[in-house]
Every structure is written in structure tokens, then in C-alpha cells.
Amino acid sequence: MDLSIYLEMIFGSLWYLIPFFVFIAIIKSAWFKGVLGEWMVNLLFKLFLDKSKYQVIKNVTLPTGDGTTQIDHIIVSQFGVFVVETKNMKGWIFGNENQKLWTQKIFKHTSKFQNPLHQNYKHTKTLEACLDVDSEHIFSVIIFIGDSTFKTPMPENVTFARGGVEYIKSKTDIVFTTEQVTAFIEQIESGRLQPSIKTNIEHIRHVREIVSNKSSVKTCSKCGADMVLRKSTKGKNAGNEFWGCGAFPKCRNTVTA
Numbered sequence: 001m002d003l004s005i006y007l008e009m010i011f012g013s014l015w016y017l018i019p020f021f022v023f024i025a026i027i028k029s030a031w032f033k034g035v036l037g038e039w040m041v042n043l044l045f046k047l048f049l050d051k052s053k054y055q056v057i058k059n060v061t062l063p064t065g066d067g068t069t070q071i072d073h074i075i076v077s078q079f080g081v082f083v084v085e086t087k088n089m090k091g092w093i094f095g096n097e098n099q100k101l102w103t104q105k106i107f108k109h110t111s112k113f114q115n116p117l118h119q120n121y122k123h124t125k126t127l128e129a130c131l132d133v134d135s136e137h138i139f140s141v142i143i144f145i146g147d148s149t150f151k152t153p154m155p156e157n158v159t160f161a162r163g164g165v166e167y168i169k170s171k172t173d174i175v176f177t178t179e180q181v182t183a184f185i186e187q188i189e190s191g192r193l194q195p196s197i198k199t200n201i202e203h204i205r206h207v208r209e210i211v212s213n214k215s216s217v218k219t220c221s222k223c224g225a226d227m228v229l230r231k232s233t234k235g236k237n238a239g240n241e242f243w244g245c246g247a248f249p250k251c252r253n254t255v256t257a
Helices: 003-014 017-027 030-048 116-131 161-169 178-191 197-214
Strands: 054-064 067-077 080-088 091-094 101-106 109-114 138-145 148-150 158-160 227-231 241-245 254-256
Touching (some): 030 054, 030 067, 030 138, 030 161, 054 178, 067 116, 080 116, 109 116, 116 138, 116 178, 158 161
Parallel strands (some): 080 138, 091 148, 138 158
Antiparallel strands (some): 054 067, 091 101, 101 109
16 A cells, blocks of 8 residues: 555645644744743833833844843933843742842743843943943833733832833933933944844854853752852861852851762
8 A cells, every 4th residue: 555645645734734833833932922022012112101201222232341232122311221121921930139040930830040130230231331321320120021920029120011111200310411312322323233133143142151151050049149169167077068058147058069
């Protein structure tokens, strides 16, 4: 029996499902979720921020001393410069300002991700150097999009959707002139790398190198701070090395080396 005929019939009738499966794979990818989150936040700014007061610049890649840093949104205004990091996530979110890694829990599945405040710190420092302005006039804003819930107290600049807009609007002191705002926008536009596939690939490679380097760093299972290799000086374990929490004495967690 020639099975090739039947196989051709099966594939011939199912070929149209291939684009469907490709589409499903794309919308479930981390890349698509990131793009969708940034698009939703961009729409949020268009609807609820006055264009005459706030200038939004999206998807900015800036060169740094060790590679590049990519900023989702920069908002320039007379009230300060706002650096926005978007997270499109679902589930329960656990973390605090000092932890290097935060936790995402979806039913029984638990995963770790980089503290977005730490992630955005590099963005703000890069922009601070680029614009040559005081750090007190640059604000880090973390906006979560998606069906997620904070299960631990968060700083006021870590919020959901409209909360991010309200945080930006809460800064009402005028610290820059209109001329300075215009100059900042020109500096950002002239200093950013040209948006392209090559720029994105090089940035992703740089991020993967950072993640790889950090993977060897131990974190405290109780508070999330970095563990430090120490040596006992007293007792029966004198001379032996152990991992102690870097937040000591607030956290006294230890692990045998």
C-alpha cells in the first residue's frame, strides 16, 4: 500500500493550520508580550497625558560604556524627566525595593525575574549622564500591564496602568524651562541608536551576557539580597567558609559553602 498518497491528502487538508499555529506561538512569546505591553502604555500616555506638557519618546536605545541600554518610554516635561519600564505580566508579584530578584507566581508555577527598579536604575543613570541633569529631576517609573496582583507592598513609583500616569502627574514643581525641554528632546533623539533589527539583536546579546554573569551570584532565599562569602572566626566552625546574607544584620540567613 502506497502511504504517500494518504500522507499527501492529510497534509493537503491541514496545511492551512500552519499559519494558525505560528500565530499562536508568536502571541505567546515574551517578545510579543513586551511589544503589546509597550503599545498599551503608549496608548495610555496618549489618552491621559497632555501633549503640550509631556513629550513622549518611545523605544530608545542608548550606548553605554559596556554596551547599550534600552528604555521603553522617556517622558520629557518641565516637571522632570520620567523613565518608564513596562512589565506585561500576570499572576501574583512578590518583591521589595532592595531585592535583586522578584517572584512571579501563577497557580503552582513560580519563576524569578530581575527587580525592575534595579533594571531601570541603569536607564536613569545613563539618561542622567546623557542630559547632564541632577538625578533628583529624573524619575523612575515601573508600570505593570496585564492580569497581575502585587502581594507585597510596593513603592509609589511601581504601579499599574493609570497609576503610572497619576504618579507622573503628581510631580508639579517646574524644574526645567521650555528651552531646556526642547534641548533634552534633541539630545535624546541625536544620541539614540537608529531603531533597527541590528540594534535590537546587539542589545539582546548584551542583556544575555549580563544575565549569564549574574546567574552565578547567590541570592538570599529569605530577603533576596546578594549572599556574601564569609569565614567563621569563632566556635567549632572557625576557619570554615559560609555564605551570609549581604543585608546582615537585618537578615541573618546563612548557607554552608
